[in-house]
Amino acid sequence: MSREAILEPDLPIVDPHHHLWDRILPPPQPGAPPAPPPHPFTTVVARRPRYLLHELLADLNSGHNVIATVFVQCGAFHRAGGPEHLRPVGETEFVNGVAAMTASGVYGPVRACAGIVGTADCTIGDKIKETLEAHLVAGGGRFRGIRHSASSDPDPGVLGPLNRTPPGLYASDAFRSGYRHLAEYGMSFDAWLLEPQLPDLIDLVSRHPDIPVILDHVGTPLGIASYEGRREERFPTWLANIRELAKRPNVSVKLGGLAMAFCNFPSFLADPPAPSTQLAAEWKPYLDACIEAFGPQRCMFESNFPVDLGSCDYDVLWNAFKVYAKGYSAAEKTALFSGTATKVYRLDL
Numbered sequence: 001m002s003r004e005a006i007l008e009p010d011l012p013i014v015d016p017h018h019h020l021w022d023r024i025l026p027p028p029q030p031g032a033p034p035a036p037p038p039h040p041f042t043t044v045v046a047r048r049p050r051y052l053l054h055e056l057l058a059d060l061n062s063g064h065n066v067i068a069t070v071f072v073q074c075g076a077f078h079r080a081g082g083p084e085h086l087r088p089v090g091e092t093e094f095v096n097g098v099a100a101m102t103a104s105g106v107y108g109p110v111r112a113c114a115g116i117v118g119t120a121d122c123t124i125g126d127k128i129k130e131t132l133e134a135h136l137v138a139g140g141g142r143f144r145g146i147r148h149s150a151s152s153d154p155d156p157g158v159l160g161p162l163n164r165t166p167p168g169l170y171a172s173d174a175f176r177s178g179y180r181h182l183a184e185y186g187m188s189f190d191a192w193l194l195e196p197q198l199p200d201l202i203d204l205v206s207r208h209p210d211i212p213v214i215l216d217h218v219g220t221p222l223g224i225a226s227y228e229g230r231r232e233e234r235f236p237t238w239l240a241n242i243r244e245l246a247k248r249p250n251v252s253v254k255l256g257g258l259a260m261a262f263c264n265f266p267s268f269l270a271d272p273p274a275p276s277t278q279l280a281a282e283w284k285p286y287l288d289a290c291i292e293a294f295g296p297q298r299c300m301f302e303s304n305f306p307v308d309l310g311s312c313d314y315d316v317l318w319n320a321f322k323v324y325a326k327g328y329s330a331a332e333k334t335a336l337f338s339g340t341a342t343k344v345y346r347l348d349l
Helices: 040-047 055-060 087-102 122-138 155-160 175-184 195-207 230-248 275-295 314-327 330-344
Strands: 010-017 065-072 111-118 143-147 188-191 211-217 253-254 297-300
Touching: 010 297, 010 330, 040 155, 055 065, 055 087, 055 111, 055 175, 055 314, 065 087, 065 330, 087 111, 087 122, 122 143, 122 175, 143 275, 175 188, 175 195, 195 211, 195 230, 230 275, 253 275, 253 330, 275 297, 275 314, 297 314, 314 330
Parallel strands: 010 065, 065 111, 111 143, 143 188, 188 211, 211 253, 253 297
Antiparallel strands: none
């Protein structure tokens, strides 16, 4: 499929959610048993196993006016040794180096990784303070908060290789013993969980109103494995939880991630790839509901790249958001495409 013409190419964009990684694996050894069929998530990662500065810049320079980005943790380049609770700081060290490279201006005006979201184990209680302080040092003034994902489902086929978190994480006392310390450092929290888990997040943010929370990927509606064919059936439950969550003023939401395998819209792995108009139509009920509940000032479009590559290229994804948002005012578009992200992640642009 030929690349689409870029819509509204001058509209400034702050992409508040992308990753960097190098997951090129050695070939299987001779005589090794055949691998099982890959989970769709694994299929997508195989399309872009290396996503470092060169690959990121190719996407950022694909036609849209992306002025800055926020990196969100993905387990990249953790330290190989040292205390377990400090190993994730290696990711922040790596990403801050990438941020410094683009801040030099050598690669043009874009400021990649102007904000950094790392990870820390909230279940270690007071010990998390050492991790958070190390992130702040490693982040060179760019570190903004953490993500400790809670995504879990009784059906292991839903998450596949990401099926590694026990249920009820955000509701546990162990998690909250560390989570509460984010407030002391003025840090935000990115929450990734699946649609059936939203009540746990509602309770968490209600008990800690002093911590800014960003809901990733509109709460990840499910249409895979045991949820296949049931996404629309579960929409009212998702909607009720989104409206309840929006009553908490410390919460904002990222509009994206709907191109992932877990949502399993018709556009996922479509051949030929779906155009931006189809993507906008498929995602519209979820985008409508979030913007109605939270308002544009607490909503931000995200790329979630390269994970969302399973449904579209980077330029087509932002075209889809622009197709969707064509009826919004200039002020509302500014909030959705750059303003909310700049405010929530406290970016100095």
